Amino acid sequence: MTKLTLISSALLSVLCSHSALAATINGTVTDANKQPIANATIHVHGKSQSVQSNAQGQFSIDIDAKSQLHISKDNYQDSRISLENTDNTINVTLKPSSVETVVVYASALHKNSLEMISPVSVLSGDELKNKAKPTLGETLKGIPGVNASYFGPVSSSPIIRGLGGPRVKITQNGLDSSDASRIGPDHATSSDSLAAEQIEVLRGPSTLLYGSGAIGGVVNVVDNRIPTNNIESLSGAAQYTHDTVSNANTYAAKLETGSNNFNFHFDGTKRSGDDYQTPRFNLPDEHEEGELHVEGDEETATSVENTFIDSETVNFGTSYVGEHLTVGFSYGNIETDYGIPGHSHDHGHGHEEEDEHGEHLGEEHEEHAGEEHEETPVYAHLEQDRWQGLVSYSFHDNWIESINLRLGYTDYTHSEIEDGAIGTTFSNETTEARLNLEHQLGQWHGMIGYHYSESDYDAIGEEAFTPASITTTHALYLLEERTFGDVTIELGARLEDYDIKSDVDTHQHSHDDEPVSTDETINYTQSFTNLSASAGAIWEYMPSHNLAVSLSHSERAPLSAELLSNGVHVATGTYELGLGYHIEGNEAHFEPEEIKQETSTNLDISLRRFSGDFGYTVNFFYNDIKNFYYQQNTGLVFDEMDGFEAATSGHSDAIDVYQFTSKDAELYGFEFDVHYQINPSAMVKVFGDSTRAKLKDNEGNLPRIPANKLGSELQYTLGSAQFTLTGTHYFEQNDISAYETATDGYTLIDLQANYQLDLGAVDTQLYLSIDNITDELGFVHSSFIKDTAPLPGRNFQFGVRGYF
Secondary structure, eight states: OHHHHHHHHHHHHHTTTTOOEEEEEEEEOOTSSSBBOTTTTHHHHHSEEEEEEEEEETTEEOOOOOOOEEEEEETTEEEEEETTOOOOOEEOOOOOOOOOOOGGGGGGGBBTTTTTTTTTTEEEHHHHHHHSSHHHHHTTSSSTTEOOOOOOOTOOOOOEETTOGGGEEEEETEEEESSSTTTOTTTEEEEOGOSEEEEEEEEEEHHHHHHHGGSSSSEEOOOOOSSOSOOOOOOEEEEEEEEEEEEEEEEEEEEEEEETTTTEEEEEEEEEEEEOOOEEEEEOOOOOOOEEETTEEEEEEEEEEOOEEEEEEEEEEEEOOOSEEEEEEEEEEEEEEEEEEEEEEEEOTTTTTTTTTOBBBBTTTTHOOOSSSSEEEEEEEEEEEEEEEEEEOOOOOSSSEEEEEEEEEEEEEEEETTTEEEEEEEEEEEEEEEEEEEETTTTTEEEEEEEEEEEEEEEETTTOSHHHHHHEEEEEEEEEEEETTTTEEEEEEEEEEEEEEEEESSSEEEEEEEEEOOOEEEEEEEEEEEEEEEEEEEEETTTTTTEEEEEEEEEOOOHHHHOOOEEEETTEEEEEETEEEETTEEEEOOOOOOOOEEEEEEEEEEEEEEEEEEEEEEEEEEEEEEEEEEEEEEEEEETTTTEEEGGOOOOTTEEEEEEEEEEEEEEEEEEEEEEEEEETTTTEEEEEEEEEEEEEETTOOOTTOOOOOEEEEEEEEEEEEEEEEEEEEOOBBOOOOOTTOOBOOOEEEEEEEEEEEEEEEEEEEEEEEEETTTTOOOOTTTOOTTTTTTOOOEEEEEEEEEEE
8 A cells, every 4th residue: 555655746747847948959979070970879867758859969859947858879989968958959079988888778868888887788789689698698608707507508597706606696678577587497487688778787786777686787678568668660670690509590580669658669589490500529437418428437518408499489569659658568578498408207108198287398398308218318408478668758947857667576486397297387477566756856866766676476387496475675776976076975864664474394304214304384574674775986087988986885685596405406406405404313393593684785986998099998807795695515415214313324316415504704806898990991999807705714615706808809890891709718617616626718719790781771791600610618616506507519600680
């Protein structure tokens, strides 16, 4: 009721507000040589609409009193101009930029990538299309400071500065992706990079807007499924791609149209691929991955078995965009089947069993499972239905500039199919609402907001190692900025009420001749109050040079998996126990004594130059985390008959026991991206990152921290052709925890080539890429299955794109 009252009151205040009479501004956009700039975007701050300059650089736009125009164009620095409605004509000169400036939607205050105090990277346009992979982790892993968890190429989530899983929030248009990727590394993210308009990576804590799940950073996937600008004509795009390493084919299409302020959007993607090929590698004992060859006493393989993918996505959206009011909604559906490497069971050959809907699941993937194998590979069936709504009202001459309400409902299921029947199903139903009120109070520009989220998680089946739970959050947040000459300061705070409810097994025990059973369950409820705050400043100490410094404090409560896990997690080959359990003898008892929040204090320093032929971005960070949650090897093993016992017990089928614990930790390092425009046709880049992550008091290193990387890229344009050659070296990772093994370094060399065709009304582009040209064998240290799932070998990818 409180939530509905707040939303209703806010909308009523908007509708009762008034604006001054509009005036028409005519203007011209030119460069430093007074040459017109075509297709520059002119946007009135606080409104939904924008216009574009024509071939002569001219534009016309309506404003209210005391408006601000935001003028942007690729390869130029953005310009912001304050106007009165008495102004009739303006001339705007844009300065060239050595780096592309892109408006960051996740920033909430309409900032571009060079105005952000927190470090940010954005993939968009052709760069995103060339680098897009089926998973977010593989798409983003080349960005400095970003790596991938890599549970094979079909399930790979982003890791930012050594932090991943529950510490990196993955959002779609600012709302949580609401999948189960934070429960286990074998669960794929549901966000589709192939259909994205741009992908934003915010490094460092972004908890103010996105909550405690963003203590390590945010990945925001931006699409146009709810159009926020009027579409005047029919436009579209189509793409086909084939890659050889997994014999994969990808088809994608998009259509947009509009009339009389009503707009419509459609996009769809279909991808199918087989098990991927690798350079020859040695298999650990008792594995049967890929094509087996026995060399002496060692088994080797040249592929990773059970890494196929079949995926389809469909998205529809519509909107009404008026001068001040925007209303829209969208629906998206994802259905994906993908193999889970190293995840098989001996359950016979029943490929004709039906799921709960009466469908023959095994029939569709007989070619992947095989009818005569004693151990049938397990594959996942992921399905998600997602609804989103948007209501936005903007106006001027009022302390409130705009009110924006985003609503989302997601119904997600992840089923693991064993011998054609559903073995375990993970489901998550999420309802989310975010209400933002943007305002101007004197010299302060900012936002106040309310965020509500309810996640209903359930797991049914023999591998349901985490119990069903309902997690609810209510939060209020405030973000304010003010400019003092060349310095802009930013202050923010968030107060979040976090509540988790679950029916929990009180302890687990065993009898001499009986399998493990549970004793009793209790209705467990726990509430946390998370407080986050930040202060930062950005100083343009020279034209096109700035220094940004930010200090933030963030608190995070444990997820249900970190708190309540109690069971075998087959994907990782471990028995997992949550923070709330205590092991006594061969039993685990649920005794959640004063679980403390994970508290992070983060310092970020960034240096940037973005004009002329030479530019750079260099970020330094230090993160002090108290009560850092992580999985620690207990030195015990679990056996179904005897329960928990010492690892020296000699049971061949026993598995290691890992328990979540909390200790103080620190992470620090740097990332950089330097580029030099050699001439109008050639540019060279150098990039890299380094992260050090360890427990305090000399208690060792944190597990699965990505290796440092150093890379270089050469871009060259020759007429209608563009070429990009990239080399990235991943260093040896020997800063390891107990029970980990070191990972050797490796170098990946990739080549891309695009050729633009002139086919009249259809803008067509042919492209070819060769990934891992030298067929280098590389293992990802952050992967749970690094020894059995190396990176793909040499891959030829070719395709065609068309736009109209």
